[in-house]
Amino acid sequence: MKEVWALVVLIFAPLPAAFAKSTAPPADSSQQEKNKAVARRMLEEILNQGNFQVADEIYAKDFVNHGLHRNVDLQVDQAAARWEKQHLPDLKLTADLMVAEGDLVAVVWTAHGTNSVPLGILPATGARIEERGITVWRIVDGKIHDEWTSFDQLRIARQIVSQLKWQLMGLLGAVVILLWVAGRFIGKLWHIHSPRAARATS
Numbered sequence: 001m002k003e004v005w006a007l008v009v010l011i012f013a014p015l016p017a018a019f020a021k022s023t024a025p026p027a028d029s030s031q032q033e034k035n036k037a038v039a040r041r042m043l044e045e046i047l048n049q050g051n052f053q054v055a056d057e058i059y060a061k062d063f064v065n066h067g068l069h070r071n072v073d074l075q076v077d078q079a080a081a082r083w084e085k086q087h088l089p090d091l092k093l094t095a096d097l098m099v100a101e102g103d104l105v106a107v108v109w110t111a112h113g114t115n116s117v118p119l120g121i122l123p124a125t126g127a128r129i130e131e132r133g134i135t136v137w138r139i140v141d142g143k144i145h146d147e148w149t150s151f152d153q154l155r156i157a158r159q160i161v162s163q164l165k166w167q168l169m170g171l172l173g174a175v176v177i178l179l180w181v182a183g184r185f186i187g188k189l190w191h192i193h194s195p196r197a198a199r200a201t202s
Helices: 002-012 014-023 029-048 052-058 074-087 153-163 165-193 195-201
Strands: 059-066 092-101 104-114 128-140 143-151
Touching: 029 052, 029 074, 029 092, 029 104, 029 128, 029 143, 052 059, 052 074, 059 074
Parallel strands: 059 143
Antiparallel strands: 092 104, 104 128, 128 143
């Protein structure tokens, strides 16, 4: 019987150590969690709450947003973010998925917002937008150094047009009528002042 217990102990004794080793987090997971926290601050504090002064704390001075056709610096990037928040005051981005590896954090996000502020000379449209995109940040020493973002801008335009189609059709109709009236007026002026009309009256 002692031999059986000794055999059982020999077989199962290494299991707790092996299990602990297999479930232990990687050595750099704490840094990746810190990077995720920086990404969450960017989404929540800057984009959702509009606390743009936070950018000084979490962005590197040499930050670059790598666009499809051109790269922009932090000043241009934050100006665009301010414009979005100004014209969509209830803008909210939700992180649907967040993955970190090395110094990179990838976020799949969903954005919701309503245009309740005038766009230049145009009144507020009340148009609601919903968009999904993906952003990858390179975060080093708690600072965002690089960004790559992709989303479907044409889809946003289609949403706005679909919600405003009757207003846009009315505007188009008004423009057509104004052009027709202007054409008739110019035609009458031309007829009155044309050489043929002058000869007929002399």
